[in-house]
Amino acid sequence: MSLAIFDLDNTLLAGDSDYLWGQYLVEQGVVDRDAYEEANLQFYLDYQAGRLDIEAFLGFALRPLAENDPDALRSWRREFVEQKIRPILLPEAHRIIARHREQGDLLVVITATNRFVTEPIVELYGIDHLIATTPEFLEGRYTGRFVGTPCFRDGKVTRLRAWLEEFDQDLTGSWFYSDSHNDEPLLALVDNPVAVDPDEHLLALANERGWPVISLR
DSSP states (O other): OOEEEETTTTTTBBSSSSHHHHHHHHHHTTOHHOOOHHEEEHHHHHHHHTTOHHHHHHHHHHHHHHHHHHHHHHHHHHHIIIIIIIIGOHHHHHHHHHHHHHHOOEEEESSOOOOHHHHHHHTTTTEEEEEEEEEEETTTTEEEEEEOOOTTHHHHHHHHHHHHHTTTOOTOOOOESSSSSGGGGHHHHHEEEEEESOOOHHHHHHHHHHHOOEEEO
């Protein structure tokens, strides 16, 4: 049994769940449209350009969790998944997941997007293991802070190594599928790195290192 590890946004999804969640909150009037929409877009552009300040972004992205009742958040999340996520699920992603499952591989999603947003999305793909940035939850409410290491760039490697120890797994024969050059540290770590609908920086890197390039679109 090998690990089949998947990035989520723009890899298994034809879009970015973190960005779309922010846009959903804008549309619902949960956050101020002008200020939030502008900041949400700028953070997304910074991510694409490889210059994202992850702690600044998490301060921004987790604030609505702290400012709203958990029951309301869960209700909005259900609607968000139906409206924004189901339409961008990829049939080819289902097929590649099914192939790894048939081979007996252990399936894992690893994502910088926080667990509150991503947990129900990963369930739609039938994957049991999720490694994600973890929002702090104390005394029945989110605090707006995060717990542990953000699951981003080198942080993905840190979080994966902790997960491997916890579940007594290793990276022998491992696969990692990602669209983003931000995932270079983890792509370089696994036995079988795969660039999926890669951004231009990852495409150049994949060509340079001889990594397979595929499309799930």
